Amino acid sequence: MIRGVALLGVLLMNIVDGFRLVPTYAPGVAAEEALSPAERLVDDILYIFVADKAMTMFSMLFGVGLAILLERADRQGQGVQLLLRRLLILFAFGLVHAVFLWEGDILMPYAVAGLGALFVIRLSPRLLLALALVLPAVYPLLLWRWPHLFPQGGPSASAHHRQALAVYAHGTYLEVVAFRVPNVFGVHAQFVLLRGFAQILGNFLLGIFLWRNGVLRRLESLGTWHVGLAVGGMVIGAGYAIFRVVLQPARPPSSMPIALVRLGWNMTLQLYAAGYGAALLRALQRPRARAWLIRTFAPVGRMAFSNYLAQSLLFTTAFYGYGAGLLGRVGIVGAVVLGIATYVVQVAASCLWLRRFQYGPCEWLWRALTYGWRPMVTAIRAPGRAS
Structure with missing residues (x-):
């Protein structure tokens, strides 16, 4: 259910900042x-x-999923080998996705950070928590000490941006793919290794900690601490975000303020997201809210992989020149409306699919490749029907 809610936010930001505009290859x-x-x-x-x-x-x-899978793999005597195979397959999915559909792919960064998590996944919960809280500071520190690793603007960047606009707005599918490939192995690789790796790995480790610490295993006996986390996390996170919107200077005078602002952003993100999660856990303790949340968001969350890839296929076809050619023609409000409408359709489609099948199509393929056997895909008995 929580994954389904998060997917809505991911969809909205992807369509507003990614699909409707030319891909940002030039920082x-x-x-x-x-x-x-x-x-x-x-x-x-x-x-x-x-x-x-x-x-x-x-x-x-x-990260929670990695911890659950490791427990199951340990019971089967496979250990981290199963997770290693699963993550390598995810990387392959991401590479195909980035090259042939959308360069804003997050599957490859997840796979790379997941491989990093395998080296520390068996550490004690305290050490996992410490690493999870420290890792978000890595990118801001790199930005402060070695700003030349993250060039901003310049004539070559502007020229590349104009070229990208022309290709994506008017190019054929093959021209778009040919233009995309060097960027996937260039700027995208830099994002994975220098910008996103530590942050994503920290988030994974925090999820592993939450599972290992038992927070998500005893929802009925949480007490009231999660209320404080929900309020505190959202107030602090939103407060810092408002600071960046309203009070932050448009152009800080040096790389150090930029790094400090980014450090504050990274350090509050986990608290903010944890606040959202705690609020949803609180809502689950109310029977009516629990029933509605599970019924509405759990199906789309169970098929998050399939829905994510379907979004890329739909929106690249809608916005790029080889499709409907809407690139640069849809404003933010229109993009949000389109995103919400798409999500509603995906919720309905996920519910219909899962009435018959146990897994989404991409989830089934990922699972089949991981375990080397065909997962169960027989029809699930619907109410009032024989099995």
Whole structure:
């Protein structure tokens, strides 16, 4: 259920900042866009309440999944070998996704960070928590000490941005793929290794800690501590996001302020996402809310992999020149409406699919490749029907 809620936030940010505009291959070169007051308001709301928070919560849940799978693998006598195979297969999925569908792929970074998690996954919960809280500081420290690793703007970057706009707005599918490949192995690889790896790994380890510590195993006896976490996490996280929107200077005078601002952002993201998660756990303790949340969001969360890839297929076809050619023609408000409508359709489609099958199509394929056998895909008995 929580994964399904997080997927909504991921979808909204991907369509607003990714699909509807030319892919940002050139750091420091933003798409020129005149925003109306309504669009500016929606953009600020997304930035304060959704941007990076949904992805952080989603990646924490990926860590929970790693911990659960390790327990099952240990019972089967396979240990981390099973997780290693599963992550390598995920990397292959991500590579195909990034090259042939959308370069904003997150599957490869997840696979790489997951492989890193295998080296420390058996550490004590305290050490896992310590690493989880320290790792988000890695990228800001790199940005401060070695800013040349993260060039911003410049004539070559601007020229590359203009070339990307022309290719994605008017190119054929093969031209888009040919243009995309060097970026996948260039800027995307830099993101994985220098910018995203430590942050994502920290989120994974926090999720592993939450599972190993038993927080998600005893929902009925949580007490009231999660209420404080929900309120505190969201207040602190939203407060810092508002600071970045309203009070942060547009151009800090040196790399050190940029790094400090990014450090504060990274360090509050986990608290903010944990606050959202705690609020959902609190809602689960209310029978009516629990029934509605599970019924609405659990199916789309169970098929998150399939739904994520379906979003890439749908929106690249809608926005790129070889499809409907909507690139640069849809504003933020229109993108949000389109994203919500798509999510509603995916919720309904996921419910219908899971009435018949146990897994989504991509989940089934991933599982089949991991275990080397065909997972059960027989029909699940629907109410009032014979099995």
